[in-house]
Amino acid sequence: MRSTGIVLVILLFAGCEQVEQSGQDYPQPEYMLSQDQTHNRWSSAIEPVLTVPSGSVIEVMTEEASDKQLSMNSSLEDLNNLSFDPIHPLTGPVYVEGAEPGDVLKVTLHKIEMGDWGWTAIVPGFGFLSDEFNEPYLKTFDLTSENGEAQFSDNISIPLKPFPGVMGVAPDTPDSLSTIPPRANGGNMDDPNMTEGTTAYFPVLVKGALFSIGDTHAAQGLGEVCGTAIEAPMNIIYEVEVIKGGRTIQEPQYETEEYYAVTGFGTTIDEAAKKATRYMIDYLEAEKGMSREDAYALCSLAGDLKIAEVVDVPHMLVTMHIPKSIFKD
Numbered sequence: 001m002r003s004t005g006i007v008l009v010i011l012l013f014a015g016c017e018q019v020e021q022s023g024q025d026y027p028q029p030e031y032m033l034s035q036d037q038t039h040n041r042w043s044s045a046i047e048p049v050l051t052v053p054s055g056s057v058i059e060v061m062t063e064e065a066s067d068k069q070l071s072m073n074s075s076l077e078d079l080n081n082l083s084f085d086p087i088h089p090l091t092g093p094v095y096v097e098g099a100e101p102g103d104v105l106k107v108t109l110h111k112i113e114m115g116d117w118g119w120t121a122i123v124p125g126f127g128f129l130s131d132e133f134n135e136p137y138l139k140t141f142d143l144t145s146e147n148g149e150a151q152f153s154d155n156i157s158i159p160l161k162p163f164p165g166v167m168g169v170a171p172d173t174p175d176s177l178s179t180i181p182p183r184a185n186g187g188n189m190d191d192p193n194m195t196e197g198t199t200a201y202f203p204v205l206v207k208g209a210l211f212s213i214g215d216t217h218a219a220q221g222l223g224e225v226c227g228t229a230i231e232a233p234m235n236i237i238y239e240v241e242v243i244k245g246g247r248t249i250q251e252p253q254y255e256t257e258e259y260y261a262v263t264g265f266g267t268t269i270d271e272a273a274k275k276a277t278r279y280m281i282d283y284l285e286a287e288k289g290m291s292r293e294d295a296y297a298l299c300s301l302a303g304d305l306k307i308a309e310v311v312d313v314p315h316m317l318v319t320m321h322i323p324k325s326i327f328k329d
């Protein structure tokens with residue numbers, strides 16, 4: 001873990017003035033953190049680089065997952081020399097005043113802006129089919145195209161859909177934990193549905209929550225089967241709010257205008273899928289006033305289980321989405 005240095009905090013306005021860009025309104029950030037104000041482990045012992053009140057809007061700069069070990073011009077030799085020690089530089093932690101264990105931290109992703117390049121790789125020994133793919137592979141991407149696509153080959157273009165692969169609060173332990181697997185605190189969820197406009201909810205596990213974000217991806221399929229997405233640096237504007245006295249959650253949940261979603265991690269897809277199903281039943285029971293039997297049946301009729309990722313050992317992540325359009329009030 002490297003030193004966070006002096007906190008870079010820029011107070012732009014006393015209030016959250018709205019800015020319009022790309023046809024969308026989002027609040028003006030009140031604070032800013034650079035890509036040098038990072039850590040790459042999970043621990044309650046990591047000192048925050050910023051302290052803010054609930055309701056604050058923060059702009060953060062994130063570095064790509066290798067933390068500058070790779071570049072647009074990198075070769076297979078650079079990939080072979082890749083060290084996992086600095087992997088996942090996470091911008092933060094941010095201490096949110098008033099957040100206490102048992103609360104929920106609401107994080108709204110207002111704006112996600114990509115850098116101009118990215119990479120994907122097959123790293124021997126890592127990935128869903130690691131026993132079958134033993135040779136290193138590296139592909140870099142120019143992300144400056146105005147058509148919103150990455151050119152994979154002469155005849156294949158991939159739509160860009162940027163999102164943070166890692167978001168989370170500090171776990172209730174001073175131990176230094178790897179950022180690779182997802183956990184109850186969030187972490188490396190690698191869910192490509194958590195894009196701009198998404199509101200995520202995290203169980204607060206320690207005082208101040210200590211929220212961090214990073215491992216930003218320009219595009220990724222559900223599963224992230226080779227172990228990497230298009231890893232790219234980004235700027236993100238997000239808002240934090242402490243929710244007190246409401247429904248408690250055990251693992252992160254999120255929503256968009258179209259659906260509500262829950263997440264469940266486990267060492268197997270079965271375990272993760274069962275947890276996600278139970279969490280959706282809990283949500284429907286608490287928020288929609290349904291019996292557990294009705295909620296269970298509705299999950300079968302309208303809930304969609306999705307595999308977010310299968311490579312971040314020892315855990316996998318499964319989500320369940322339920323469309324908001326089915327509820328008439």
